Amino acid sequence: MQDEIEGVAVRCFDAIVVGAGLAGVCAVYRLRQAGVSVRALEAGGGVGGTWYHNRYPGARCDIESLDYSYSFSDELQQEWKWSERYAGQPEILRYINHVADRFDLRRDIQLNTWVVRARFDEAQERWMLFTDTGEVFSAKYAIMATGVLSVAQVPSMKGLEDYRGEWFHTGDWPEQGVDLAGKWVGVIGTGSSATQLIPIVAEQTEHLYVFQRTANYTMPAQNHPMKPEVEQEWKKHYPDRRKFAWASGFGHNQVTNHMSGKEMSAEARLAELENRWRLGGLYMMRAFKDILTDPEVNEIAAEFVREKIRATVQDRQTAEALCPRDLYIGTKRLCSGTNYYETFNRRNVTLVDVKNRAIERITADGILLEDGSEYEVDALIFATGFDAMTGAMNRINPVGRKGRALREAWAAGPQTYLGLCVAGFPNMFVITGPGSPSVFSNMVTSIEQHIEWTVACIEHMRAHGLSSIEPTVQAQEDWTRHVTEAAGKTLYAQSRNSWFHGANIPGKPVVFMPYVGGVGNYYQTITRVAQSGYEGFRFSSAPAVRNASHAGET
């Protein structure tokens, strides 16, 4: 092995984990347990990933805290106390820091270190990773815990460089916070981040303009302080709760109505929808078994939400503008907020439609629309989303076998086997990558499933003297087709204008990226693949074994 590359000493580990968010921290814990030497490289100044960077006012999880947490340590899940039904960003960040401290993980995590490129050394069968700090790392395994919503997307808008005010992106919010008191502020976007931020910011600002291109459906989160009886019940039955989540459709404990919306009477349907509204957040997505497959059933739920909007927002024109049209409910990620629609009854909040009259440019003082109207603002907030699922991987652009770079391999859209591995990129594991349930699930469940699988795979390789693993092209093609077919059975196939399809990034191939076949089914599949001796993968033997084998000693 080379000791130096480009004049820099190479630091060797069994595994490099890229990222120290929820996935990276879990990976460090599990790999260390398995006796694998590991170093996590994290670009941020602290652990936490998404929860480190998304510090915008109102940032909060939309999966219940008791579900959105690690299951790998019973002591941890018994002892940690969540203060609210849905934890806010500061509390989740405290939790991740607590886990890092409690399990003494920090000594294997290097902060402020950005992996800028990576390449597979075919002769050594090791990954070489290069950082912005000028360091070079060598590892047998590259575990890409780079996050699926970690590359903030600021749309290219003419004139932004001339803007005299301050501007921010929700996904890269300043650690010291932002003082918006008494200011005229503009928010661009009405997705999940915006719908959480808007009600809070509206209370601080002199005036808030909300620039909306596509109205989305926002459910009331129905957040509240943690009820002691709920916490006790969960903690008493935690193993069963986790088992249920791992086998469920979405990786959590939300109850699904297994009836078709069409099988139910109009009264029963309405009662179900009212119940889902009361339960809040993403519960609406499970109101009927066919809400995401039958357009008529979907429309019943969509119209129910529109009626709620009309009943909440006093100004009729604003209410109608906030009602999503030509958008199946749930096919753009459902939003979960508190007092979102109520906020438009405030005198200091104005909804500005930028669908029919798009943003022409940013001026020195604010935003100019194509019809010539200008909105002057002291600060601009881009709640404009992320280069999702592939952005962080493509930025590193690992180079695999035969010098082939990932961007080239994924030029027509991401291709993976099981959403975990990529043909031509041996020993690289993409945690919650495209082709896995990922953003279609409770991320913590999906993260733990992937890390468990990856660590077991590494243990298998060690036990059998195997040096590299990668999927066959055939297995990858079959899986990618299966992912597309699964989406094709749903309304997602007809709603291509979302980040699920990559449609929010100019030039990105429009391909549905997550796997919608269900977390439980998916987990069974990856478990079966492992138990079958890793069907669809090919291995190479460790050099010592290969040499021995060549010498006819095996």
Ligand code: NAP
């Ligand atoms: P997003 O869902 O992609 O929303 C981006 C918003 O910006 C959309 O309303 C989009 O409009 C608008 N936009 C983008 N470019 C624009 C332009 N040039 N002009 C006008 N409007 C523009 O991003 P996000 O809200 O940050 O959420 C991303 C994902 O992160 C969520 O879907 C969710 O998975 C996750 N998230 C979760 C939580 C939670 O747990 N509660 C909170 C925040 C985020 P169009 O729709 O017309 O493109």
